[in-house]
Amino acid sequence: MSGDAAIAPLVLVVDDVDHGREIFAEYLEFRGFRVATAADGLEALDKAFELLPDIILMDLSLPGIDGWEATRRLKQDDRTRDIPIIALTAHALAAAHDKAREVGCNAVVTKPCLPKDLEQEVRRQLEARAT
Amino acid sequence: MVNIAHFDALPTPRPRGGGIGSKAKLALVDALMAEEEARPCAVVALRWLVRHVGVERAVCAVVDNENGRLSGLTGIGVTLASVDGFGLDLADRTHPLVVALSGGEPVAFHDSSQPLLRALETPLGNLSFHAVPLGSSQEEVGPGLLLLTGFEDGPVPDDVLWAARQLGVRLASLWYRRAQAEERRHKRERSWLFSIINNVTDPILLTDADGRILVANAGAEMLLTAGEDKREGWRRAVALNNMLFSASLFTNTAESGPTRRELLLVDPSEGRDLLFEVLSTPVVIRMSEVGVVSVLRNVTDLRRATEEIEENYRRLRVAEAATRAERDRLDLILNSVLDPILVTDPAGNIVRMNPPAERMFTFVGGKRSLETERRVRTNDAVFTSFVSSLYAGQTRRWRRKLSLIDPQSGAAVPFEAISGKVVSKHGEETAVVTILHDLTEAEEKARLYEQVKRHSDELREKVREATAELAEQNELLRRQAFQLEQASAAKSQFLANVSHELRTPLNAIMGYTHLLLEGVSGDLSTPQQDKMTRIDANARHLLAVINDLLDISRIESGKMPIQIERVLLPELIDEVMTEVEPVIAGTRLAVTRALAPKLPEIRTDRQKVKQIVLNLLSNALKFTPQGSVAIRLEHDAGTDEISIAVTDTGIGIAEENQKTIFEAFEQANSSYARRQGGTGLGLSICRRLAQLLEGRIVLVSRLGEGSTFTLYLPCKPRTA
Numbered sequence: 078m079s080g081d082a083a084i085a086p087l088v089l090v091v092d093d094v095d096h097g098r099e100i101f102a103e104y105l106e107f108r109g110f111r112v113a114t115a116a117d118g119l120e121a122l123d124k125a126f127e128l129l130p131d132i133i134l135m136d137l138s139l140p141g142i143d144g145w146e147a148t149r150r151l152k153q154d155d156r157t158r159d160i161p162i163i164a165l166t167a168h169a170l171a172a173a174h175d176k177a178r179e180v181g182c183n184a185v186v187t188k189p190c191l192p193k194d195l196e197q198e199v200r201r202q203l204e205a206r207a208t
Numbered sequence: 209m210v211n212i213a214h215f216d217a218l219p220t221p222r223p224r225g226g227g228i229g230s231k232a233k234l235a236l237v238d239a240l241m242a243e244e245e246a247r248p249c250a251v252v253a254l255r256w257l258v259r260h261v262g263v264e265r266a267v268c269a270v271v272d273n274e275n276g277r278l279s280g281l282t283g284i285g286v287t288l289a290s291v292d293g294f295g296l297d298l299a300d301r302t303h304p305l306v307v308a309l310s311g312g313e314p315v316a317f318h319d320s321s322q323p324l325l326r327a328l329e330t331p332l333g334n335l336s337f338h339a340v341p342l343g344s345s346q347e348e349v350g351p352g353l354l355l356l357t358g359f360e361d362g363p364v365p366d367d368v369l370w371a372a373r374q375l376g377v378r379l380a381s382l383w384y385r386r387a388q389a390e391e392r393r394h395k396r397e398r399s400w401l402f403s404i405i406n407n408v409t410d411p412i413l414l415t416d417a418d419g420r421i422l423v424a425n426a427g428a429e430m431l432l433t434a435g436e437d438k439r440e441g442w443r444r445a446v447a448l449n450n451m452l453f454s455a456s457l458f459t460n461t462a463e464s465g466p467t468r469r470e471l472l473l474v475d476p477s478e479g480r481d482l483l484f485e486v487l488s489t490p491v492v493i494r495m496s497e498v499g500v501v502s503v504l505r506n507v508t509d510l511r512r513a514t515e516e517i518e519e520n521y522r523r524l525r526v527a528e529a530a531t532r533a534e535r536d537r538l539d540l541i542l543n544s545v546l547d548p549i550l551v552t553d554p555a556g557n558i559v560r561m562n563p564p565a566e567r568m569f570t571f572v573g574g575k576r577s578l579e580t581e582r583r584v585r586t587n588d589a590v591f592t593s594f595v596s597s598l599y600a601g602q603t604r605r606w607r608r609k610l611s612l613i614d615p616q617s618g619a620a621v622p623f624e625a626i627s628g629k630v631v632s633k634h635g636e637e638t639a640v641v642t643i644l645h646d647l648t649e650a651e652e653k654a655r656l657y658e659q660v661k662r663h664s665d666e667l668r669e670k671v672r673e674a675t676a677e678l679a680e681q682n683e684l685l686r687r688q689a690f691q692l693e694q695a696s697a698a699k700s701q702f703l704a705n706v707s708h709e710l711r712t713p714l715n716a717i718m719g720y721t722h723l724l725l726e727g728v729s730g731d732l733s734t735p736q737q738d739k740m741t742r743i744d745a746n747a748r749h750l751l752a753v754i755n756d757l758l759d760i761s762r763i764e765s766g767k768m769p770i771q772i773e774r775v776l777l778p779e780l781i782d783e784v785m786t787e788v789e790p791v792i793a794g795t796r797l798a799v800t801r802a803l804a805p806k807l808p809e810i811r812t813d814r815q816k817v818k819q820i821v822l823n824l825l826s827n828a829l830k831f832t833p834q835g836s837v838a839i840r841l842e843h844d845a846g847t848d849e850i851s852i853a854v855t856d857t858g859i860g861i862a863e864e865n866q867k868t869i870f871e872a873f874e875q876a877n878s879s880y881a882r883r884q885g886g887t888g889l890g891l892s893i894c895r896r897l898a899q900l901l902e903g904r905i906v907l908v909s910r911l912g913e914g915s916t917f918t919l920y921l922p923c924k925p926r927t928a
Contacts, residue, residue: 094712100719107728138708167711169758170704171769189715189751191722 086131086203087111091121091147092165093139097188101134101165104192105199118142122150125157132202134195137166137177145180152181161202165190228260228367236371240378246270247282249382253375254284254354261367263358267291267331270342270352270379271298271309278309278353283331285357290331304328308339309353314364315339336360340368342376351379411484411504417497419454428504431473438476445476456486457500465490471504483508548623548644552595554637565644567615574616583615594625595640604629610644622647696765703761710754718747756889763896770900772925775814777807777841777850784821791829798836799829807843810850810923812901817921820894820905824854824917827890832858835914843923849903853918861909869907870895894919901925 088110092098095116102112113128115121118139125133133151137144144164151157164177167188174185183202186195239252250268257263265285269278272295280294296303305328308315317325319336326334337357343350354372359365402425405412411428415421424432432453434446456471466489475482484504493499542549548565552558558569566572568587571580590610598606606627614621623644630639721744724732732740762768781801792799821839828837835857842851861869870891891905898905902925909915 094716096716096719097712100716100723104719104723104726104728107723107726167708167715168704169707169711169755170762188711189718189747192719193722193726 085109085111087113087128088199089113089115089121089124089128089130089133091115091118091134091139091144092136093117094136097136101192101195105196108196110199118144118147121147125151125160126154129156130160132199132206133160133162134165134199135162135182137164137168137173145176148177148182149180159206161206163195163198163202165195232256232260233367233370237374240374243378244382246379246382249375249378250282251284253371254282257354257356257368257371258284261358261365261371263356263368265332265335265337265357267294267355268342268352268375269294269305269355271350278305280331281352286331294329294331305330305339305353309341309350312341312350314341314369316359316364319360330355332357338364338368340364340372342372342379350376351383352376410506411502413453413502413504414491414493414499415457415502416493416499419457422493422499431476431504434476441479442476445474445479449473449476453502457488457502470507473504481508482506483511545643547646550591550642550644552640552642554599554639556592556596556599558591559639568612568621568644571615579618580615583613583618587612587615591625591642595627595642598627598629598640599637604631609647612644622651700761700765700767703758707754707758710750714747714751714754718744718751721747753889756893759893760889760896763893763900768897768900770813770816770927772811772813772927775810775812775817777810777852778803780814780818781821781839781841784818784825787822788825788829791826795829795832796834797829797832799838800836801839801841803841804843807841807850808923810921811925812921816897816901817919820897820919821852821854823890823894824852824905824919827917828854828856828858828915832856832914848923850921850923851918852921853916855914855916857914860911860913860915861907862911866907866909870905902927 088105090098090102090105090112091114092101093116098114098116102114106112113124113130115124118141121133121135121139121144122142124130135144135148139147142150144166148162148164151160151162161183162181164174164182164185165188166173166177166185168174169187174187177185183205184198186198236253236256239256240249243249243252250270254263254266254268257266263284265283267283267286268281270281271277272279276298277295278298280291282288283291296305298306298309300306304315304317304324316338317328317336319325319334322334325332325336330337332355335357337355338359340354340356341350342352342354352375354368354375356364356368359368405423405425406427408425409427411431412423412425413421413428413432414423421428421432431449432446434443438446452471452473456469459469466487469486469488471484471486473482473484474480483506485507486502486504488500488502490498491501542560542562545562546564548568549562550558550565550569551560561569563573567574569584569591571584574580590612594606594608594610606625608625610623610625612621612623613619624647625642625644627640627642629637630641632638721740723729725737725740725744759768781803785799785801825837825839837854837856840851840853840855842853843849844851895905898919898921901921903919903921906918906920907915908918
């Protein structure tokens, strides 16, 4: 984990849809973040434990281990407990959002979401964590 | 001692001459002293005079003070009858013998005055005699007089005078002693009398003509006299009693003979009233003076007892009257009951009936014939057997149907007989009271009831069938409702899925467009940028449509969550204005807002209100090519409602479209609306949201002039 200001924050983008991952990853890199990606829940867990990113963008509907379950596991592990997780979902109903908050997501963003709006939320979460 | 025998025998007279020896005188004195009675003393003296002095015949008469007479006591040489018959009135002061008696000297009555001697009517007849007063003193009238013969020719010898003196002294002495003894006896008798009177508890008084008390016994003294030692109250009571008693005495003076009256006095010792019955009898006291003896009998207790008896008697009379009234009332009650009532004694005899009973069991008020007699007998037999069965049984109440016959009409009358035993305090059966209740009407009613019941049963059966059918229908409906619900849930799920599936590609479209516009892949030429902007706008529209559809779906399925909280409307309006600021900046409209002062806090769902206002304001901006848009907030204290009115000077809405404007996908001017980027769902959602918040949206519009959409919201919704 990089506490050094010189090193850009590492964002783990988790999404099973290629273009979903690509849009946010490309934009965040363009905006100066370091970005890692994962296409399913299992990979997300592996990457998270391996890289210990500064923040995770978690799609909820994922094959295998879904986003809620992955978040739950990350929030139960001492190593990853403090990493902010922003749920990123195309589910628009309140029930899906509530469930995400229950398992430990720090914020929920509904797709479609403009990349710059997402960047704002990421920065807000990082600032909140720093204080 | 001298023998006193027959005085009518003449003793041998002693020859006169010379003085009498002291021995003979002593003998007389002794003899006189030996006698205790007047008559023997006189006999002794007379005998002595005959023997020693020469007296021939002698009579001794003595003064009877009580009768005021001089009476013969004894005599010698005269008959005893003549002595006893001799007497004269001392009041006759001119009588020679009375004169002689008081003269103190012997007086001679000589033979020469024969008529006088006869008139004197002495026992000596017409013989000459000397009257010698007894006693010594010349001043006072002596105790008696001696009438002596034998000294016709000379004065009375001194020895006679001496003897007369001796006898007089002796007699006086004897009388004195006798008087004393008499006095003592009187005293004793008086004291007995007083003790008797005093021991009589009733007060007894003797009063003189002036009402002064002469004699009073202890009881009377207690009431009518008071010593100085008595207290003031006692003395006053006594004074009062005296007044009352005197007054009562004088009210009766007119009457003669015993009188009886009542007198109320005060008991001086206790102060309570005492009632006396006074029996007054006039009596002669002292010569001709008339006094009154009064006996007071205390009848206070007697009076009280009498009053009590009278009171008891009065009560008895009242109780008797009450009982009579009670009986009369009972009769009245019995007679006023329309059902026959009969009272029977233990022998089964009818002892009391009211008129309705009489109609069934007697001929009273009806004709008497063989027919009616037979019916009455039948009724009687039926009733008697019913009552006797009750007497035989242990139960105190009895109820049975009796079939009687109306004696007059012959109609059978069904009765219900209800009987009760009347049992005395001692458990003795004294009577049976029976009430007969005519069942004719009841039976008719029962028959009608049966009919009604049959119809009712039929009806109930029909209702039951209908109900069963209804239940079946209900079940069918319920099943359909369940299916509908399932279908609705499926629809909701479907919409959610559609939404999700639409959002994912939309995310790619909007995301890539954004990347390109942001120059992530290098700068775009101006035409490229214009086209990318068109893509972006359409993607946003599509997103708006999807969001609206989802809202409608949630509202319709009742799944739209409502969060009631305290909302400050000025803040909320600020937020809305901030959000539409970019839109306003792209127009040349004058947008104003007017908030009434002191808007109250409102409890509602902040997001929903914001969504509605945002929508209304967006619409106003969209459909107003030029002019102004105004927001106005007011509070109606009467209904406690907030109104948020959005007024524009836009294209307006034709009246025929005003009703359908709130339906989904209805826009008054569709082509224009589409140009303005509306989804056609906004107003529909707004109206539904307003309803969810217990409010409403009201439209006032004129085509070509503008519109006012007003949202009304309760400050305190019921669900809050």
